[in-house]
Amino acid sequence: MTAIEVSGLRKAFGDKVVLDGVDLDVPAGTVFSLLGPNGAGKTTTVNVLTTLTKADAGMVRVAGHDVAAEEKAVRAAIGVTGQFAAVDELLTGQENLQLMADLNRADRRVVPELLERFDLVESARKPASTYSGGMRRKLDLAMTLVGGPRIIFLDEPTTGLDPRSRRTMWTIIRELVADGVTVFLTTQYLEEADQLADRVAVLDHGRLVAEGTPDELKRRLPGTHVRLRFSTVAELDAAARILPEATRDDEALTLRVPGDGGTKSLRALLDRLDEYSVAAEEFSVHTPDLDDVFLALTGHTTEVTTV
Structure with a gap:
């Protein structure tokens, strides 16, 4: 089963070609990580896949739906968690989740389940402004899950987290995949891609320069x-x-x-x-690590993989 299928994706802004014939195939129930230096086209790719940007050419299907012709169906099937936690700091953790449940017309009974799953029960009635960075990221991801998406786009989900909070987030992501959720991950931490991703694609100057499992990519060097x-x-x-x-x-x-x-x-x-x-x-x-692979393929260090 394929969760995301992309063929010949092209996008330009004026004279600048951002995506030049990108092909992707993401199996359902896996973690797929897209890596690339600044300006490689990662953000544009995610925006196209999540219906935020129109492609100039190519075929893109997400959850079996054409992103150009079936926007509402695509949006109903996906969840998006950005680089910065999109929580309302004036509301409590519980209220943030209840708000998302109401917006998604979901059963509010999902709220206590998510609070427990993300270990937020004790802080549920506290304002989100009092949460640590790790707690906010967990709450943000919990809010994404309120509507029960089968495909989740995670844009650098552990940026700014301490090592313990990062590993907690890794555990949550693995549990989601074990439940059959597909995760499309962009990250600036190549160790994160190595730990989580079933497959990794490296994007550079709008073209895919490599794709495979982390071990396959490392064996190329x-x-x-x-x-x-x-x-x-x-x-x-x-x-x-x-x-x-x-x-x-x-x-x-x-x-x-x-x-x-x-x-x-x-x-x-x-x-x-x-x-x-x-x-x-x-x-x-x-074997060489993904940092070595990234440098060899793009000529850049991992310090510039944040966009």
């Missing part, structure tokens, strides 16, 4: 290697003779063997050691 640690110098010497392509570290008693990180090459490496009766005390596979 050179630098993947197997690290072997030995108990004695003699074992290290023996392994170094067997693996002349490896880089050794005498102080750590390790060899760094280049490879692709796949099971086939790893099995061949261990079989090679076993053939000469050499055993490593431990081994680990090291």
